[in-house]
Amino acid sequence: MTDATRPATAIDDWREHAFDLTRGIAAYTKSPLISGIARVIGRHPEAEIATAFNHKQVASKVWARDRLFESSGGRFSRIWVLGGWYGVLAAMLFDDTRFDVGLIESIDLDPDVAIVARTLNHAFGERFAAMTADMYALDYEHARPDLVVNTSCEHIADVRGWLDLLPKGTQVLLQSNDYFSEPTHINCVPSIDAFADLARLAKVSFAGALPTKKYTRFMLIGTV
Incomplete structure (x- = not known):
């Protein structure tokens, strides 16, 4: 099932969990790169950041x-x-x-x-x-x-x-x-x-x- 056919709540839940996860990893590692990924997930939900970092x-x-x-x-x-x-x-x-x-x-x-x-x-x-x-x-x-x-x-x-x-x-x-x-x-x-x-x-x-x-x-x- 693609993002286009899944319920919006499932997509939103994935992004929320990814946002929380990357913010947590950024806080632990003090990595500006990981912090940047979290910022992208939070501010640009349309961005294919998961593909960019596969x-x-x-x-x-x-x-x-x-x-x-x-x-x-x-x-x-x-x-x-x-x-x-x-x-x-x-x-x-x-x-x-x-x-x-x-x-x-x-x-x-x-x-x-x-x-x-x-x-x-x-x-x-x-x-x-x-x-x-x-x-x-x-x-x-x-x-x-x-x-x-x-x-x-x-x-x-x-x-x-x-x-x-x-x-x-x-x-x-x-x-x-x-x-x-x-x-x-x-x-x-x-x-x-x-x-x-x-x-x-x-x-x-x-x-x-x-x-x-x-x-x-x-x-x-x-x-x-």
Whole structure:
């Protein structure tokens, strides 16, 4: 039975229990990330926060965070996360004491997600910003982020064409997958080698694969 067909009271009860649970865990752990999740549940009942923090989503972001630290260290002045959705990766980077980040900007086409992302990352103050924008219309040359993250390259028709918009030497973290059966995935790749051929980065500091139950996620870290 879906949320659309279940009685409203069942949905409300689930959210109330989740809200109480996350607030309790936040109080125990003193975690601003968990506190942010509780705040989202309380203020944005329409947000798909359970999907954003499901085990597959979290595993892929932990993988990205760990490999980024190993390959590039933890100090960044400005990070752009494209297709940032609810700002989960930003929250996870801020939550990791290995990282010293001046500003993370979460950028997404969907105008409804920015307010949720700001709520999730409320504890991090002016170090976090959420914008509604098209990644093809961004002024990369003027802003000069020292890291550009795009974990949804399977949604980009011309990955290399987009990368050509970035100034030479920009560091990137890219993910794609081989989930060809998903209709919204218009440019999947069958292997990490195929992904590397597609991106044609000037320098690759990490290339790897993360198998999951239904598909394999691929990641490249390097510079354009």
